[in-house]
Every structure is written in C-alpha cells, then in structure tokens.
Amino acid sequence: xxxxxxxxxxxxxxxxxxxxxxxxxxxxxxxxxxxxxxxxxxxxxxxxxxxxxxxxxxxxxxxxxxxxxxxxxxxxxxxxxxxxxxxxxxxxxxxxxxxxxxxxxxxxxxxxxxxxxxxxxxxxxxxxxxxxxxxxxxxxxxxxxxxxxxxxxxxxxxxxxxxxxxxxxxxxxxxxxxxxxxxxxxxxxxxxxxxxxxxxxxxxxxxxxxxxxxxxxxxxxxxxxxxxxxxxxxxxxxxxxxxxxxxxxxxxxxxxxxxxxxxxxxxxxxxxxxxxxxxxxxxxxxxxxxxxxxxxxxxxxxxxxxxxxxxxxxxxxxxxxxxxxxxxxxxxxxxxxxxxxxxxxxxxxxxxxxxxxxxxxxxxxxxxxxxxxxxxxxxxxxxxxxxx
Amino acid sequence: xxxxxxxxxxxxxxxxxxxxxxxxxxxxxxxxxxxxxxxxxxxxxxxxxxxxxxxxxxxxxxxxxxxxxxxxxxxxxxxxxxxxxxxxxxxxxxxxxxxxxxxxxxxxxxxxxxxxxxxxxxxxxxxxxxxxxxxxxxxxxxxxxxxxxxxxxxxxxxxxxxxxxxxxxxxxxxxxxxxxxxxxxxxxxxxxxxxxxxxxxxxxxxxxxxxxxxxxxxxxxxxxxxxxxxxxxxxxxxxxxxxxxxxxxxxxxxxxxxxxxxxxxxxxxxxxxxxxxxxxxxxxxxxxxxxxxxxxxxxxxxxxxx
Numbered sequence: 001x002x003x004x005x006x007x008x009x010x011x012x013x014x015x016x017x018x019x020x021x022x023x024x025x026x027x028x029x030x031x032x033x034x035x036x037x038x039x040x041x042x043x044x045x046x047x048x049x050x051x052x053x054x055x056x057x058x059x060x061x062x063x064x065x066x067x068x069x070x071x072x073x074x075x076x077x078x079x080x081x082x083x084x085x086x087x088x089x090x091x092x093x094x095x096x097x098x099x100x101x102x103x104x105x106x107x108x109x110x111x112x113x114x115x116x117x118x119x120x121x122x123x124x125x126x127x128x129x130x131x132x133x134x135x136x137x138x139x140x141x142x143x144x145x146x147x148x149x150x151x152x153x154x155x156x157x158x159x160x161x162x163x164x165x166x167x168x169x170x171x172x173x174x175x176x177x178x179x180x181x182x183x184x185x186x187x188x189x190x191x192x193x194x195x196x197x198x199x200x201x202x203x204x205x206x207x208x209x210x211x212x213x214x215x216x217x218x219x220x221x222x223x224x225x226x227x228x229x230x231x232x233x234x235x236x237x238x239x240x241x242x243x244x245x246x247x248x249x250x251x252x253x254x255x256x257x258x259x260x261x262x263x264x265x266x267x268x269x270x271x272x273x274x275x276x277x278x279x280x281x282x283x284x285x286x287x288x289x290x291x292x293x294x295x296x297x298x299x300x301x302x303x304x305x306x307x308x309x310x311x312x313x314x315x316x317x318x319x320x321x322x323x324x325x326x327x328x329x330x331x332x333x334x335x336x337x338x339x340x341x342x343x344x345x346x347x348x349x350x351x352x353x354x355x356x357x358x359x360x361x362x363x364x365x366x367x368x369x370x371x372x373x374x375x376x377x378x379x380x381x382x383x384x385x386x387x388x
Numbered sequence: 389x390x391x392x393x394x395x396x397x398x399x400x401x402x403x404x405x406x407x408x409x410x411x412x413x414x415x416x417x418x419x420x421x422x423x424x425x426x427x428x429x430x431x432x433x434x435x436x437x438x439x440x441x442x443x444x445x446x447x448x449x450x451x452x453x454x455x456x457x458x459x460x461x462x463x464x465x466x467x468x469x470x471x472x473x474x475x476x477x478x479x480x481x482x483x484x485x486x487x488x489x490x491x492x493x494x495x496x497x498x499x500x501x502x503x504x505x506x507x508x509x510x511x512x513x514x515x516x517x518x519x520x521x522x523x524x525x526x527x528x529x530x531x532x533x534x535x536x537x538x539x540x541x542x543x544x545x546x547x548x549x550x551x552x553x554x555x556x557x558x559x560x561x562x563x564x565x566x567x568x569x570x571x572x573x574x575x576x577x578x579x580x581x582x583x584x585x586x587x588x589x590x591x592x593x594x595x596x597x598x599x600x601x602x603x604x605x606x607x608x609x610x611x612x613x614x615x616x617x618x619x620x621x622x623x624x625x626x627x628x629x630x631x632x633x634x635x636x637x638x639x640x641x642x643x644x645x646x647x648x649x650x651x652x653x654x655x656x657x658x659x660x661x662x663x664x665x666x667x668x669x670x671x672x673x674x675x676x677x678x679x680x681x682x683x684x685x686x687x688x689x690x691x692x693x694x
Binding site: 113119163165166169170171172173174176177178180181182184185188189191192312313316319320323352353355356358359360362363366367370 | 419425481484485488490491492494495496498499500502503506507510620621624627628631635664665667668671672674675676678679682683684
C-alpha cells in the first residue's frame with residue numbers, strides 16, 4: 001500500500017508538467033498574431049526557468065524515471081489531444097507530423113553518436129535515401145506501403161553499409177569528413193541524375209495502409225471532417241512510439257551498455273575484449289535505418305520531394321537537434337525538435353532572419369549550456385533510482 | 389586531346405588547386421595549434437571576398453581609379469579585416485570551448501559560418517544576388533594554339549605561390565613560426581618554456597583567416613563574381629583537402645588541395661560520364677582515400693596515451 005501511495009504521489013509532477021506543456025503548445029500553435037507569439041514565448045521561458053529554480057524540473061524528472069510506462073502513455077495521450085484540438089487545421093497538423101518524423105530521424109542519430117559515438121553528418125542524406133526509395137517504389141511498383149516504409153529504412157542502412165569501411169577505419173575529424181563528403185556527393189548526385197528527377201525532384205504517392213488511405217480527409221458522421229494530415233500524425237505517432245520504445249530498450253540493454261563503453265573509451269573497451277567494430281556497425285546501421293524509415297513516411301506525406309531538402313544544412317539541423325536536446329537523451333530530442341521545427345514556422349515576422357537567429361541560438365547554447373537542454377541522466381539500473 | 393586544350397585544363401586545375409590549397413592550409417594551421425576544426429573558415433573566405441568588393445566600391449565612389457592602388461587596398465582591407473575576424477573567432481568561440489568535446493567546436497563554428505553567410509545575405513545591400521567582381525588585373529590573353537593563357541590567371545597563380553612560400557618561411561624560419569610549431573607539438577611544454585599560448589593561437593587564427601581572405605579575392609577575380617554561398621562548398625573542399633593530406637601538415641594540405649582540383653578536373657573532362665558528376669566523383673574518391681589511408685596521405689604522428 002505504501003508503495004502504491006508513493007508512486008501515485010510521484011506521478012503528479014510529471015503529469016502536471018506534460019499537461020502544462022500541452023496547453024502551452026496548443027496556445028502557441030493557435031495564436032495568430034506575432035505579438036502574441038512573442039509574449040507566449042517569453043512567458044513560457046520565464047515559467048520554465050522559474051520551475052527549474054524551485055525544483056519543479058527535478059521533481060518532474062523523478063516522476064518520469066519512476067513511472068516510465070505510465071508517463072509514456074500520458075505523453076501519447078497529450079499528443080492525441082493536441083491532434084484532436086487542431087482536427088481540421090492542415091498546416092498545424094502538417095507541422096506536428098513533421099516534428100514527429102524528425103524525432104524519429106534524430107533518434108537514429110542518437111543511437112549513432114549518442115550511444116556508440118559514431119559521428120554522422122549525413123543524417124539528411126540517409127533521410128533522403130528513405131524519401132527517394134519511397135518515391136520510386138510507390139510510383140513504379142504495387143508494393144504494400146508497410147513494406148515501402150521498411151524498404152526506405154533498409155535501403156538507407158544498405159547504402160550506409162558502403163560507408164562502413166571508411167567510417168570504421170577513421171576517427172574523430174577524419175570520420176566527420178567521410179559523412180560530410182557523402183552528404184555533398186548525395187545531393188549533387190540527385191541534382192544531376194535525370195532518372196531520379198534531377199533538380200525538379202519526384203512525386204510520391206500518398207500512404208495507403210491496408211485500404212486506409214492517408215490522403216483522404218476523415219469524415220465522421222455528416223458534420224465532422226478531419227484534415228487528412230491527421231492520418232499522418234497518427235501514423236508518425238505510431239512510428240515514433242515504436243522507435244522511441246526501441247531506442248529506450250536498446251539504451252537499457254547490454255547492447256546499449258556495450259555501445260556506451262565503446263563511446264567513452266575505445267582503447268579501454270578493446271582491452272576488456274569488446275568488439276569495437278561490431279558495436280559501431282550496429283549503431284551506424286540501426287541509426288541509418290531509423291533515418292530512412294522517417295524519410296519514407298515524410299516523402300509520402302509531402303507527396304513531392306526534391307534534392308534541396310537534403311542539403312548539408314539539413315544534416316546540420318539534425319545534428320543540432322541532438323546536441324541541443326542533450327546528446328543521448330531521447331526526451332531531450334523531443335523538446336529540441338519541437339523548438340527547432342516549430343519556432344521558425346510560427347515566428348513569421350522573423351522568417352527572413354530565422355536561420356541567423358537559429359544559428360546564434362545554438363552558438364549561445366553551446367557557450368553557456370554545452371550539455372544541451374536536457375542532459376542525459378546517469379544510467380539507472382533500478383526503476384526510480386536517483387543519483388545522490 | 390591536343391596539347392593546347394590539355395594545357396588549358398591543367399591551368400584551370402592549377403587555379404582551383406591554388407585556392408583549395410590556401411583554404412586547406414588554414415584548416416591545417418588551426419588544427420595544428422588547437423586540435424580543432426574551424427568550420428566557419430569557408431565563410432570567412434566569403435566575407436573576405438565581400439570586404440574586398442566593398443573596399444573597391446568605396447574607392448570607386450571616392451574617385452580613386454589607379455588600378456595598382458585599388459588592388460593593394462582591396463587585398464590589404466580584406467586580409468586585415470579577416471585576420472581580426474579570425475582572431476576574434478578564436479578568442480570568443482574556440483578558446484572558451486577548449487575543454488569541451490570536439491563535436492561542440494565543430495558545431496559552434498559551423499553555426500558561426502551560418503551566421504556570417506546569413507549576415508551577408510541579409511545586411512549587405514542586395515546581398516542575396518551574385519555580385520560582379522571587378523577585374524583588377526590585366527585581362528589580356530596570349531593565345532598559344534588552343535591554349536589561352538590569361539595574364540591575370542598567371543599573376544594569381546604566381547601570387548598564390550609566393551603566399552604559400554611565405555607561409556612556409558614564416559612557419560619554418562621565424563621565431564613566431566617556432567612558437568606555432570612548439571604549441572602544435574606539445575601545448576604544456578610550450579607553455580612551460582614561456583610561450584604565450586593564447587597569443588600564439590590568436591596569431592595563428594589571424595594568419596589562417598588572412599589566407600582565406602586572399603583566396604576569397606582570388607576566387608572573385610577568377611570567376612568575376614562573388615556571392616554569399618561560395619563559402620560552404622569551398623570550406624568543405626578545403627577541409628576535405630586538409631584531411632586527405634593529413635591534418636596538421638602544411639605540405640599535406642597543399643597536396644590535398646591540388647589533388648582535389650585534379651580530381652574535379654579529371655571528373656569533368658576525362659571520364660566517360662557527364663561532367664556534372666565531377667563533384668560526385670571527387671567526393672567519392674575522397675571517401676575511398678579515407679578508407680585507404682584513415683589519417684590522410686601524410687599522416688600525423690600520433691601516439692595514444694591511455
């Protein structure tokens with residue numbers, strides 16, 4: 001009984017935090033005026049700083065680590081509530097789905113350099129491989145779309161395998177150049193390759209899961225019509241939940257433990273008999289698979305893709321998301337992706353200046369909070385365990 | 389392919405190679421003293437090119453039309469301004485992150501590159517459009533068969549050579565160069581020998597960035613235009629060149645720069661597929677070189693301390 005009581009008391013701060021965040025996001029997404037957006041941003045920042053000052057954030061974190069299963073459900077419910085609120089708003093739902101899809105790709109990068117320490121500056125390229133695979137397969141074959149999604153991931157993992165040898169043999173800055181060169185190579189290749197549409201890009205068919213056509217608006221009864229993007233929000237939410245659960249399990253498993261060892265000290269790990277190459281290959285392949293998977297659903301949602309979506313700059317955005325959130329912390333990714341994707345879309349007045357402001361913001365964070373917004377907590381072997 | 393056309397390609401390749409080598413030397417100098425990659429280097433080059441352009445326009449407005457003075461002023465303004473910018477980058481962005489993971493330095497300089505690029509695009513008058521760059525060198529050409537030897541290209545090539553030899557002498561024959569090499573070899577020991585570490589780092593960044601400004605002016609003169617986006621690709625090419633040469637080694641960087649230009653030229657003219665694939669080919673070969681020699685052609689001597 002005592003234990004049940006403790007866990008219920010524990011659940012409150014986390015639930016309250018999620019409720020507050022959801023309410024804030026709904027307000028933020030529905031406010032139209034620029035002044036309102038600015039006021040909300042300021043208010044939100046003050047609120048978060050205040051909560052951090054009075055220990056609210058720490059309590060939230062405890063409540064999260066203590067009741068992970070329950071908190072995950074609360075977050076999913078919050079996401080569905082958000083979707084329900086904007087049920088007929090195409091633009092907002094597109095934004096919500098985009099955020100979720102980017103989270104999946106960023107989770108892939110987390111496995112790569114958050115866990116195993118394999119640098120990857122070609123995130124957007126692997127994302128793009130997923131997109132182009134989806135485009136080619138949906139237009140030219142009758143493959144079921146579940147398999148198209150998987151094919152996007154598998155293709156990204158396979159093409160990533162071509163880079164394995166140089167990635168494994170190089171270290172640090174030398175390995176950075178391998179993936180950077182690959183990003184540039186990939187984009188140039190798409191631009192000059194006519195079979196893949198050249199600079200104009202390709203059209204992609206909408207998703208169709210066992211007769212559930214994602215590109216039709218959902219009509220409930222006579223009066224209620226949901227935007228068809230709601231389909232994609234639900235679809236990407238499912239994908240995100242699966243990816244998230246997978247990455248969390250991976251982190252907690254002995255695989256994750258081995259990857260941590262490889263990242264923290266290769267030499268020491270090798271001395272203890274860890275197979276460095278094996279874990280790096282695993283992490284690189286899994287990460288690319290997730291990025292490709294995200295790319296495939298993204299392409300089907302947009303219905304149109306072009307090489308300009310997969311530049312070096314886009315890869316950097318993915319890297320920044322991971323760094324901003326706190327390397328290796330999936331929850332940090334959720335926060336960082338929302339900030340990075342939603343903020344520029346809402347602040348139309350600074351649309352022209354958004355890259356400038358955004359880059360300056362990352363510089364400031366790196367200077368003053370180098371561990372990211374939500375640094376990765378210590379590995380907890382027992383649920384609810386807190387470092388002293 | 390006849391000799392004239394061949395020489396033309398070689399000349400173009402040499403011009404590109406000289407620019408890449410100048411950028412790559414900057415990367416390798418920075419890496420030498422601090423073991424960091426300054427990814428804003430390409431955009432510093434671009435800002436240098438715009439500083440030169442603005443100086444020229446200013447002189448033009450003042451009515452100064454003597455070409456030698458114009459050229460000198462443009463070069464001086466660009467290199468000095470970029471030297472200061474480079475030192476400022478080292479002082480305010482790179483040195484404070486000295487003990488942070490290498491990824492953070494990489495990212496902070498990448499973001500600074502974005503800030504510079506966007507800054508020029510937004511705040512330079514009509515910065516979003518390509519700008520014509522004035523022809524400050526004599527543009528007459530000597531025709532040797534199919535080979536058109538342009539005087540300005542020849543001058544630029546020689547000037548680049550002089551600069552590179554100058555850097556070589558500076559590093560190997562002066563007291564400052566000795567300090568730079570000492571810091572590159574062992575920071576702690578250099579400090580105990582009374583070398584002002586921070587000063588050496590700032591000066592090295594200033595030298596590297598001035599080289600980038602020089603390459604930026606060269607780039608403008610060669611293509612007769614400049615735009616806010618040139619820095620990204622030149623930066624990545626310079627970085628790749630420095631890497632395939634072997635980081636921290638000036639000669640490696642120079643070899644890398646010319647090698648990359650050679651790959652691009654070969655990709656454009658000598659291979660069976662369309663010349664549009666030249667960058668795909670060049671970067672593909674870079675990846676292969678990295679797989680073959682993981683620490684570059686002339687590898688740095690590392691002994692890992694555990």
